[in-house]
Amino acid sequence: MAVTVVKICGLARAEDVAFCAQAGANLLGFVVNYPHPVPWNITPELATTLIAAAPANVPTCIVTGGPVAAIEALALTTGANYVQLHNAETVDTTAAVVRALAPHNIGVIKAIFPTTPEPEATAHALETVGVTALLSDPRTPNNATASGPADLDLYERLQASVSCPVILAGGITPANLATLIARHSPSHIDIMTGVETRPGVKDPAKVTALFEVLAQVTS
Numbered sequence: 001m002a003v004t005v006v007k008i009c010g011l012a013r014a015e016d017v018a019f020c021a022q023a024g025a026n027l028l029g030f031v032v033n034y035p036h037p038v039p040w041n042i043t044p045e046l047a048t049t050l051i052a053a054a055p056a057n058v059p060t061c062i063v064t065g066g067p068v069a070a071i072e073a074l075a076l077t078t079g080a081n082y083v084q085l086h087n088a089e090t091v092d093t094t095a096a097v098v099r100a101l102a103p104h105n106i107g108v109i110k111a112i113f114p115t116t117p118e119p120e121a122t123a124h125a126l127e128t129v130g131v132t133a134l135l136s137d138p139r140t141p142n143n144a145t146a147s148g149p150a151d152l153d154l155y156e157r158l159q160a161s162v163s164c165p166v167i168l169a170g171g172i173t174p175a176n177l178a179t180l181i182a183r184h185s186p187s188h189i190d191i192m193t194g195v196e197t198r199p200g201v202k203d204p205a206k207v208t209a210l211f212e213v214l215a216q217v218t219s
Contacts, residue, residue: 012200039199107132
């Protein structure tokens, strides 16, 4: 299976939005009003400006958490195509967000962590309530700034539990991407620190290298 969706997350500068989209990103991610302190967090005003500047053919996603009404308002304000719930949302809360955003054609991605109770059952329940995709993240909301490799056991268990896309995240870089693809065949990946010089600042050389690897392994 070839990678079909590359989400580049933690965008905070207009030049990075433009370059990542031009390089081949399929989904542009912005951390907005995140409920824990992280260096990628940007204001709704900046997110709205950056999302408006994104090419029309490249979808956008805000990564956030909080009360359902606040999430809905933030999604509508920023104009994002997707909302990624990346906190301790329950299945019921996620379902409420899905219902609130569905009339606006805004999809919902829900992160699942190693600490998520019964992750396979939770994944199945989340798929049932209508999430667009799940994201397998080795970092929990309380240690979102920690670095470390993807939890590949969790990822494979989630893949086996649902038919919706499961996005692989955690420690992906241009240097290890080919091996991850060869061994685990992810169709969707999320990369943030692996193409940065520092939080919120993307490295054009690393972004270019990422898509060069993808071109090589899929040729």
